Amino acid sequence: MRLDDLNQMDRPAFAATLHFAFELSPWVVERAWSARPFDSIEAMHGAMMQVLNAAPLGDKLALIRAHPELAGKAAIARTLTAESAAEQAGAGLDRLTPEEFARFHDLNAEYGKRFGFPFIICVRLNDKTSILRAMQARLSNDREAEIAEAITQIGLISKLRIQDAVTD
Structure with a gap:
């Protein structure tokens, strides 16, 4: 898939398309959607990591345990x-x-x-x-x-x- 296509997607489609990135935890991808448009794959992943790093400990532990x-x-x-x-x-x-x-x-x-x-x-x-x-x-x-x-x-x-x- 192309980054340009991902930048055009609505939140549900974006999360459904990239759900695999964070093991059984599409919430990371979904929460990063609002940072679009992404200039690069690195920027997109960086936004996802910002979401993860800012998440409450309970969410982080749920992702780890997934x-x-x-x-x-x-x-x-x-x-x-x-x-x-x-x-x-x-x-x-x-x-x-x-x-x-x-x-x-x-x-x-x-x-x-x-x-x-x-x-x-x-x-x-x-x-x-x-x-x-x-x-x-x-x-x-x-x-x-x-x-x-x-x-x-x-x-x-x-x-x-x-x-x-x-x-x-």
Whole structure:
């Protein structure tokens, strides 16, 4: 799709077209609509990130919790969104050894217990080894730092998704 076409859309069409950008959370896209017209894809994504950064903590946590665990139950049950499934497969998370799967499972459980939400990382910019390293390292963060890091990672994920789908 073209940026010019997105700039012409009404709010419902805009949100429906870009709903995939923020995992099961079209409210981010919908709230950014009022900042149109966008001069660039970067400006559009920037408006979306402004919405997200200004959102109440409850909205941020809902978005974070909308993300699936990496190599978790949703992946096994094949109930991931198309975007998440492709991203996890691209990082090799659909081809884990039994030992790697057990390590992901254990770290997912420990992380979820500590923070109350799933571990978020832009898997397209990582591989399974770097993801496991980051999961282990980020367990030492406090909750506030980890919420901030999750939002940063969601920004990277959404930016790549939008860049794949929209042309200037």
